[in-house]
Amino acid sequence: xxxxxxxxxxxxxxxxxxxxxxxxxxxxxxxxxxxxxxxxxxxxxxxxxxxxxxxxxxxxxxxxxxxxxxxxxxxxxxxxxxxxxxxxxxxxxxxxxxxxxxxxxxxxxxxxxxxxxxxxxxxxxxxxxxxxxxxxxxxxxxxxxxxxxxxxxxxxxxxxxxxxxxxxxxxxxxxxxxxxxxxxxxxxxxxxxxxxxxxx
Amino acid sequence: xxxxxxxxxxxxxxxxxxxxxxxxxxxxxxxxxxxxxxxxxxxxxxxxxxxxxxxxxxxxxxxxxxxxxxxxxxxxxxxxxxxxxxxxxxxxxxxxxxxxxxxxxxxxxxxxxxxxxxxxxxxxxxxxxxxxxxxxxxxxxxxxxxxxxxxxxxxxxxxxxxxxxxxxxxxxxxxxxxxxxxxxxxxxxxxxxxxxxxxxxxxxxxxxxxxxxxxxxxxxxxxxxxxxxxxxxxxxxxxxxxxxxxxxxxxxxxxxxxxxxxxxxxxxxxxxxxxxxxxxxxxxxxxxxxxxxxxxxxxxxxxxxxxxxxxxxxxxxxxxxxxxxxxxxxxxxxxxxxxxxxxxxxxxxxxxxxxxxxxxxxxxxxxxxxxxxxxxxxxxxxxxxxxxxxxxxxxxxxxxxxxxxxxxxxxxxxxxxxxxxxxxxxxxxxxxxxxxxxxxxxxxxxxxxxxxxxxxxxxxxxxxxxxxxxxxxxxxxxxxxxxxxxxxxxxxxxxxxxxxxxxxxxxxxxxxxxxxxxxxxxxxxxxxxxxxxxxxxxxxxxxxxxxxxxxxxxxxxxxxxxxxxxxxxxxxxxxxxxxxxxxxxxxxxxxxxxxxxxxxxxxxxxxxxxxxxxxxxxxxxxxx
Numbered sequence: 001x002x003x004x005x006x007x008x009x010x011x012x013x014x015x016x017x018x019x020x021x022x023x024x025x026x027x028x029x030x031x032x033x034x035x036x037x038x039x040x041x042x043x044x045x046x047x048x049x050x051x052x053x054x055x056x057x058x059x060x061x062x063x064x065x066x067x068x069x070x071x072x073x074x075x076x077x078x079x080x081x082x083x084x085x086x087x088x089x090x091x092x093x094x095x096x097x098x099x100x101x102x103x104x105x106x107x108x109x110x111x112x113x114x115x116x117x118x119x120x121x122x123x124x125x126x127x128x129x130x131x132x133x134x135x136x137x138x139x140x141x142x143x144x145x146x147x148x149x150x151x152x153x154x155x156x157x158x159x160x161x162x163x164x165x166x167x168x169x170x171x172x173x174x175x176x177x178x179x180x181x182x183x184x185x186x187x188x189x190x191x192x193x194x195x196x197x198x199x200x
Numbered sequence: 201x202x203x204x205x206x207x208x209x210x211x212x213x214x215x216x217x218x219x220x221x222x223x224x225x226x227x228x229x230x231x232x233x234x235x236x237x238x239x240x241x242x243x244x245x246x247x248x249x250x251x252x253x254x255x256x257x258x259x260x261x262x263x264x265x266x267x268x269x270x271x272x273x274x275x276x277x278x279x280x281x282x283x284x285x286x287x288x289x290x291x292x293x294x295x296x297x298x299x300x301x302x303x304x305x306x307x308x309x310x311x312x313x314x315x316x317x318x319x320x321x322x323x324x325x326x327x328x329x330x331x332x333x334x335x336x337x338x339x340x341x342x343x344x345x346x347x348x349x350x351x352x353x354x355x356x357x358x359x360x361x362x363x364x365x366x367x368x369x370x371x372x373x374x375x376x377x378x379x380x381x382x383x384x385x386x387x388x389x390x391x392x393x394x395x396x397x398x399x400x401x402x403x404x405x406x407x408x409x410x411x412x413x414x415x416x417x418x419x420x421x422x423x424x425x426x427x428x429x430x431x432x433x434x435x436x437x438x439x440x441x442x443x444x445x446x447x448x449x450x451x452x453x454x455x456x457x458x459x460x461x462x463x464x465x466x467x468x469x470x471x472x473x474x475x476x477x478x479x480x481x482x483x484x485x486x487x488x489x490x491x492x493x494x495x496x497x498x499x500x501x502x503x504x505x506x507x508x509x510x511x512x513x514x515x516x517x518x519x520x521x522x523x524x525x526x527x528x529x530x531x532x533x534x535x536x537x538x539x540x541x542x543x544x545x546x547x548x549x550x551x552x553x554x555x556x557x558x559x560x561x562x563x564x565x566x567x568x569x570x571x572x573x574x575x576x577x578x579x580x581x582x583x584x585x586x587x588x589x590x591x592x593x594x595x596x597x598x599x600x601x602x603x604x605x606x607x608x609x610x611x612x613x614x615x616x617x618x619x620x621x622x623x624x625x626x627x628x629x630x631x632x633x634x635x636x637x638x639x640x641x642x643x644x645x646x647x648x649x650x651x652x653x654x655x656x657x658x659x660x661x662x663x664x665x666x667x668x669x670x671x672x673x674x675x676x677x678x679x680x681x682x683x684x685x686x687x688x689x690x691x692x693x694x695x696x697x698x699x700x701x702x703x704x705x706x707x708x709x710x711x712x713x714x715x716x717x718x719x720x721x722x723x724x725x726x727x728x729x730x731x732x733x734x735x736x737x738x739x740x741x742x743x744x745x746x747x748x749x750x751x752x753x754x755x756x757x758x759x760x761x762x763x764x765x766x767x768x769x770x771x772x773x774x775x776x777x778x779x780x781x782x783x784x785x786x787x788x789x790x791x792x793x794x795x796x797x798x799x800x801x802x803x804x805x806x807x808x809x810x811x812x813x814x815x816x817x818x819x820x821x822x823x824x
Contacts, residue, residue, distance in 0.1 A: 025213055025378065026213075029213055035213055035378070035379075035380070036377065036378065036379045036380075037213070037377060037378035037379075038373065038377050039215075039376050039377060040320050040376070047570065047572060047573055047575075047787055048572050059457075059460050060457070061454075061457045061460070062450070062453035062454045062456070062457045062534075062535055063373065063377040063378070063379065063450075063453070064373070064454070064535055065535075066457070066535040066539070067535075067536045067560075068556070068560075069535075079566070079567050079568045080567070082563050082564060082565075082566040082567040083567035084564075085559075085563035085564045086560050089556070090556075102790060103568050103569065103570050103571065104571070104616075104617075104781065104785045104787075105571075105616075106568060107778075107781055107789075107790060108778065108781060108782065111568065113568050114566040114568075119563070119566050122559070122563035122566055123563055125559050125562070125563070126556065126559045126560060126563060127556075145800075145801040
């Protein structure tokens with residue numbers, strides 16, 4: 001029995017944060033758990049910030065995680081990890097892709113983008129356990145360059161989790177995706193799981 | 201979608217909008233019609249996928265008023281109908297809604313409207329509950345997916361019993377949130393077309409009839425109070441309770457979380473209808489408690505009614521809500537806001553850890569600001585680049601010619617580096633605004649940029665106005681052959697209907713020409729030279745002129761695998777001037793060691809960057 005378990009997914013539109021949320025919520029359903037999902041879909045395809053709140057457990061009613069209430073943060077982009085720090089507290093686990101998506105003003109030198117190490121340190125200062133790696137490179141090496149989301153999911157599973165099991169998550173992956181996407185994503189999932197050893 | 205036709209009793213995790221669609225199926229709806237508008241769009245999309253199996257007629261209409269008129273015709277004719285829209289859509293349809301409220305329906309008609317507290321998709325934070333009060337129509341207010349499905353099924357019962365349209369109102373957080381739903385039975389409804397002429401019911405022509413209809417409407421809506429109180433609201437109060445909370449919509453769930461997390465023991469009232477409000481429950485609650493908190497997003501709609509009931513009772517009850525500043529009228533609520541308000545109600549000091557709060561703020565401050573760029577391969581990027589080039593060549597610097605923007609993706613031309621659009625009002629308003637600016641004496645060019653779906657929705661009448669009165673404006677229709685911003689729904693120029701079956705496309709240039717526009721240019725926004733020349737000619741033209749810039753939406757092109765090979769940069773030739781990035785702001789480009797790098801999986805090969813590169817360092821993909 002799970003009372004309350006909260007997973008937050010933070011990404012940039014187009015990275016597949018919403019798909020990742022579907023996979024995880026389907027995995028929770030496979031385990032027969034009560035699930036509520038809060039999603040911001042408005043800008044999901046357009047390079048804006050996208051967050052999914054996945055809340056699992058018998059004691060869960062609202063679809064938004066409370067401040068400091070996230071048990072796990074899956075951050076598909078480092079700046080987006082920093083953006084949702086209000087939901088993090090001591091002991092929260094953060095799995096973070098280190099490859100940044102650079103806003104245009106930063107490219108033009110009109111704004112700055114923080115160093116990934118700085119973001120990591122700021123999350124550790126809150127008390128989070130941060131596991132970061134270049135998921136983008138892993139995705140490319142696996143021949144699935146658009147599957148950063150599933151690489152991060154694989155790494156999350158490799159770390160072990162009290163609620164989600166790799167078997168259920170893989171079943172959910174298979175039932176949520178289809179065709180050529182599934183094959184690519186299964187490679188990405190495996191790449192993420194193997195990347196555990198490279199995690200810093 | 202896969203679960204939409206599953207059997208009664210099965211459990212599913214459904215989005216609020218999917219649950220509304222299932223509710224329509226369970227209610228035996230025959231006609232579903234709407235106009236895309238975040239956060240309501242997925243209802244029609246979901247029903248369209250099931251249309252073949254259900255036999256339901258599912259359509260996108262060209263705008264919400266047309267949708268509602270179709271829905272009314274269906275309901276007058278004896279077929280159950282659901283009509284969907286976002287809050288702004290209610291304004292468009294309101295002319296008809298207020299009128300139809302006065303008549304008698306034959307079959308049920310449910311209007312589904314989704315508001316957007318917190319503005320997840322832009323535009324106004326309109327509280328459509330106030331529209332129920334204005335139209336006098338019954339309105340249910342839902343709090344999760346199960347609630348949404350059940351409300352739709354029951355709204356059809358009410359609509360048929362009282363013979364009035366019933367509004368089901370949701371919010372973005374509910375409409376796009378997912379929660380468990382137990383499916384109910386699917387009702388089989390035989391439709392017998394109804395033909396009954398009765399002008400005392402179906403017209404508003406006589407003041408005598410009309411006032412009779414008005415008083416009937418009041419009776420019909422008030423007649424739903426017992427059902428609304430029994431089935432949609434819930435008062436949980438013990439004799440010893442002296443403190444109570446009233447909550448509606450998504451706030452109800454946050455309240456349940458707060459009660460569970462803090463083991464609270466207080467009276468609670470869930471309010472599931474906005475018109476009529478459960479006034480008997482409210483009266484019982486405020487007759488007993490001394491302090492009450494009202495949780496509702498946007499306007500203090502319930503709160504003022506609660507205060508009116510208290511005044512009637514001549515009791516002294518302290519009311520916390522928006523009017524005493526406990527909660528905001530702006531933005532959406534979340535768990536923490538609700539918990540804070542409950543703490544204030546209970547006189548409990550919040551548990552604060554200022555040091556941790558500061559650390560969270562420090563981390564959040566590192567997050568970079570993100571503007572919303574056009575997608576890689578978006579045709580609008582070419583349009584605004586060509587427009588800026590045309591204005592520059594005609595001697596107009598930045599800020600010297602007015603571009604009135606419109607609703608949809610096309611408004612993103614207001615952002616750097618284009619800085620084109622000056623204003624955004626409502627669907628189709630760009631053209632009327634342009635006309636008015638000319639009448640105000642603006643001598644500089646005034647160009648209305650409007651998307652194709654927006655043009656068909658409400659841009660045609662003002663264009664006709666401009667042609668009729670020979671106003672010297674430029675109408676630029678940015679035709680990406682889809683309704684883009686809401687997630688790619690087909691409309692008249694797509695060449696597909698809501699079920700994705702091929703139909704003959706309607707072309708904006710044909711409508712403009714028929715309205716009286718001469719020599720409407722049709723160009724590709726991916727060809728900057730051609731588009732620039734067309735703009736120059738249109739701006740210099742004497743009468744109203746128009747340019748149609750036709751290029752497929754990049755997301756649709758990618759789905760249909762119509763994108764080209766990625767552009768290639770010759771690092772030897774790239775001089776690092778960054779003119780491409782400065783001009784186009786394309787997310788597929790990045791700067792590495794001062795030179796341009798194209799991200800291959802992201803690039804669609806649209807070719808705009810090769811056209812703006814002064815060093816000829818970028819070549820369109822595909823060349824050997």
